[in-house]
Amino acid sequence: MDHTELIEKYICCPYDYAKLLIDWHSPNINGKLCCPECMRSWSIMDGIISIMPDYYLEKRKFEKDTDFEDSLSEIYMRDAQAKKYEEILSHRRDIIEIKTTMRELDVTSSDTVLELGVGTGRTLQYSDQCKLVIGCDFSFESLLELKAKGLKNVIAVQADATRLPFQSERIDKILTVELFHHIPSQGARRQHLSECNRILRSNGELLMSGVYNFTIRERLSDIKMIYTKNDQHGGADGKMGYHTSNTIYYYNFDIRELKAEAELYFHVLGAFGFMVDIGPVGRAMEKVMGAYRADCLWQRTKIGHWFGKNLLIKMRKSLN
Numbered sequence: 001m002d003h004t005e006l007i008e009k010y011i012c013c014p015y016d017y018a019k020l021l022i023d024w025h026s027p028n029i030n031g032k033l034c035c036p037e038c039m040r041s042w043s044i045m046d047g048i049i050s051i052m053p054d055y056y057l058e059k060r061k062f063e064k065d066t067d068f069e070d071s072l073s074e075i076y077m078r079d080a081q082a083k084k085y086e087e088i089l090s091h092r093r094d095i096i097e098i099k100t101t102m103r104e105l106d107v108t109s110s111d112t113v114l115e116l117g118v119g120t121g122r123t124l125q126y127s128d129q130c131k132l133v134i135g136c137d138f139s140f141e142s143l144l145e146l147k148a149k150g151l152k153n154v155i156a157v158q159a160d161a162t163r164l165p166f167q168s169e170r171i172d173k174i175l176t177v178e179l180f181h182h183i184p185s186q187g188a189r190r191q192h193l194s195e196c197n198r199i200l201r202s203n204g205e206l207l208m209s210g211v212y213n214f215t216i217r218e219r220l221s222d223i224k225m226i227y228t229k230n231d232q233h234g235g236a237d238g239k240m241g242y243h244t245s246n247t248i249y250y251y252n253f254d255i256r257e258l259k260a261e262a263e264l265y266f267h268v269l270g271a272f273g274f275m276v277d278i279g280p281v282g283r284a285m286e287k288v289m290g291a292y293r294a295d296c297l298w299q300r301t302k303i304g305h306w307f308g309k310n311l312l313i314k315m316r317k318s319l320n
């Protein structure tokens with residue numbers, strides 16, 4: 001699908017959902033987009049369709065509810081680390097996380113998939129098995145890395161996951177990997193879920209994977225007040241904080257509160273913990289069985305809930 005067709009079929013103004021007008025400077029590579037309703041304009045640069053909210057374009061607070069400072073500081077950091085991002089992650093994470101996520105996403109050749117917070121496209125192995133993937137992130141540099149991979153079936157869109165420039169009820173599946181816990185407030189996280197609900201077709205699915213788990217170990221650390229003494233971890237209960245760089249916000253969920261948030265907008269099909277870390281016993285088993293198979297043993301048990309570093313939750317858009 002070329003960019004003109006994609007814009008016509010899937011894209012709209014993130015403020016009033018009007019269809020956008022296109023003015024190409026060079027087709028599919030550089031151009032301007034304009035909303036005939038609110039008159040906002042955006043760009044297409046290096047083949048990346050960029051439809052960011054006002055806070056990003058104006059670099060100042062426009063909307064009362066926008067957690068724009070945390071978002072801007074994450075964008076700067078993600079842009080800065082884009083070239084090295086995939087090197088930072090562990091082999092164990094890649095093996096367990098990607099296999100588990102692909103298994104649950106379960107794409108078919110007729111699916112249009114939107115991956116939000118797609119970053120450099122680390123998890124896009126499934127792109128050739130579905131009709132189209134829209135890879136969306138608010139870090140332009142990360143999307144440039146994604147594009148450099150030359151994946152055929154993927155179109156990159158720079159947008160904020162809480163203000164989505166996509167037409168309603170057009171998408172079959174939404175995937176987010178390690179995104180939700182970085183959205184900087186409960187209000188913004190709910191806006192993100194509500195937007196996902198709006199753009200999914202009825203019965204469409206949202207797979208949210210890699211949401212930090214507030215594990216037993218962290219609860220124990222919390223009791224010892226390690227978190228509250230550490231500047232990098234802001235919240236009084238240690239559940240929210242910043243990456244050590246102090247520029248990327250995160251929130252530590254536990255599975256019950258994650259489910260409760262999801263149920264505000266979706267029918268929850270399943271939830272479990274993965275990347276289970278049960279110390280030397282677990283590592284010995286991983287050596288014998290392989291990391292993914294060993295992890296699967298615990299994923300759907302209470303052990304997965306308590307010792308899984310990450311959480312995965314699968315939701316379906318409820319029929320109203």
Ligand SMILES: C[S@@+](CC[C@H](N)C(=O)[O-])C[C@H]1O[C@@H](n2cnc3c(N)ncnc32)[C@H](O)[C@@H]1O
Binds near residue numbers: 078117119136160
């Ligand atoms: C931990 S990284 C994960 C990247 C990729 N999903 C992966 O697993 O390799 C989080 C990604 O989410 C993006 N992100 C965070 N908040 C976002 C938001 N509100 N809108 C769009 N992207 C966001 C970041 O730029 C970053 O690329």
Ligand SMILES: [Zn+2]
Binds near residue numbers: 014015018036038
């Ligand atoms: Zn508009």
